Amino acid sequence: MDMNQLFSLKGRTALITGGSRGIGRMIAEGYLAAGARVYISARKAAACDQTAKELSALGHCVSLPADVSTMEGIRGLVDAYGKHEGSLDILVNNAGAAWGAPYDEFPEAGWDKVTDLNMKTPFFLTQALTPMLKKAATDHLAKVIHVASIDGISVNPWETYSYAASKAGLIHLTKRMALRLAPERIVVSAIAPGPFASDMNKDARDHGDEVAERVPLGRIGSTEDMAGAAVYLASRAGDYVVGSTLVVDGGCAWGR
Numbered sequence: 362m363d364m365n366q367l368f369s370l371k372g373r374t375a376l377i378t379g380g381s382r383g384i385g386r387m388i389a390e391g392y393l394a395a396g397a398r399v400y401i402s403a404r405k406a407a408a409c410d411q412t413a414k415e416l417s418a419l420g421h422c423v424s425l426p427a428d429v430s431t432m433e434g435i436r437g438l439v440d441a442y443g444k445h446e447g448s449l450d451i452l453v454n455n456a457g458a459a460w461g462a463p464y465d466e467f468p469e470a471g472w473d474k475v476t477d478l479n480m481k482t483p484f485f486l487t488q489a490l491t492p493m494l495k496k497a498a499t500d501h502l503a504k505v506i507h508v509a510s511i512d513g514i515s516v517n518p519w520e521t522y523s524y525a526a527s528k529a530g531l532i533h534l535t536k537r538m539a540l541r542l543a544p545e546r547i548v549v550s551a552i553a554p555g556p557f558a559s560d561m562n563k564d565a566r567d568h569g570d571e572v573a574e575r576v577p578l579g580r581i582g583s584t585e586d587m588a589g590a591a592v593y594l595a596s597r598a599g600d601y602v603v604g605s606t607l608v609v610d611g612g613c614a615w616g617r
Contacts, residue, residue, distance in 0.1 A: 368596045371396030374446050374497070375595065378402045378429055378438075378486070379456035381412040384508060384557055384587055388453055391588025392595065393420035400445065402438055402456070404428045429456050429486055430478045439489045448496035451595045454483035455508040459524045472523040479527035483507050484534060491547070498546035504595045505542070507535050507551040509606055511614040514553055528553075532606050539604030550594050550602050555610020557582040577612030 375392045379385040380401025389412075392399050398421040403409035406426035413424035423445060427438035442449070458478045460471035487494075487505050494503040512521065513528030532551060539549035556572050558581060573580045590609045593599045608614055 367598045368592055369396055370451070370592065370596055373397045373450035373501075373595075374400070374448070375451035375453065376400045376402065376425075376438075376442055376449055376490070377453040377455055378482075379508075380453075381405065381409045381424075384554055385453070385455040386412055386416070387557070387584040387587040388455065388591040389416055389422065390419065390584060391592045392451070393422060394588070395592050395596065396420070397451065397595075398446075399423070400425050400442055402427045402429065404430075404456075429482050430458075430474070432485065435482065435486050435489055438486070439493075442490075443493070447493070449490055449493040449503065450497045450501075451504045451506070452487060452490055452494065453506045453508065453591065453595075454486060456482065457508065459521055461519055461521045461524075463520055464522070467520070467522055475523035476527045476530075479524070480530045480534060483531060484538070487538065487549075491542070491545070494547050495545055501597065502600050503547045504599070505538070505547060505549040506591065506594050507531050507549070509535070509551045509553045511553050511555045511608060511610045514606075514608065515614045535606060536604040543603055548600060548603050550599065550604065551606040552587075552590055552594070553606050553608045553610065553614070554587065555582060555608075555613040557587060575613070576610075577615075580611065582609065582611065 375397045380389050381403035400423045402425045409424040409426045413422045416422040425441045428434035458475045460475050497503045509531045510528040512525045513532045535551040
């Protein structure tokens with residue numbers, strides 16, 4: 362058994378939505394270090410371009426700006442990726458949104474925006490890219506990895522109704538899609554992150570020491586923590602993990 366090959370992504374392609382910052386960027390760094398050719402997408406073109414430029418120091422990284430919250434944006438991203446590659450080994454559905462408001466005031470806009478991007482987009486982007494994933498699944502399996510959240514597993518103190526519901530739905534959707542796509546040699550799994558520093562988790566970003574006090578392991582997540590989990594699922598090492606959600610949270614989901 363060659364452990365280097367077990368976790369290698371050499372020669373494989375990866376497309377990561379929401380890849381310009383936060384968890385998406387952490388995953389991109391991990392995939393580049395493991396040898397993959399990485400394509401990152403984000404709604405803000407300037408930020409996506411800048412991140413790709415910075416990550417290019419680690420390997421092949423290309424910016425494909427797109428707004429995947431709409432079907433038009435999904436089709437545009439698929440077309441843009443297809444101009445670079447003829448197949449896709451790894452799709453990471455990481456783009457997401459959050460919304461917090463009191464129960465009595467929670468708006469429909471905060472429901473639709475979050476559930477569409479967090480749950481609808483991963484399904485339809487994967488659907489659109491399935492032909493390219495199937496082309497890659499020859500001598501190895503293609504992978505789809507959804508980025509969920511521990512908020513889809515356990516209840517937090519904050520009134521983020523649509524976010525929690527959408528992430529719980531995404532975890533279940535992972536199971537359903539996995540059963541459908543496994544016979545096509547496409548493995549679907551998910552990651553449920555806890556506190557990682559990002560624009561979405563400003564508490565972990567701006568008050569890491571305080572947040573760390575609520576984490577059983579005593580710290581917030583690092584780039585290595587997220588990269589390690591994502592590389593595991595994307596590589597041969599994670600081939601038999603089908604439909605499962607890997608919790609990466611230092612124990613938060615069970616220690617609240």
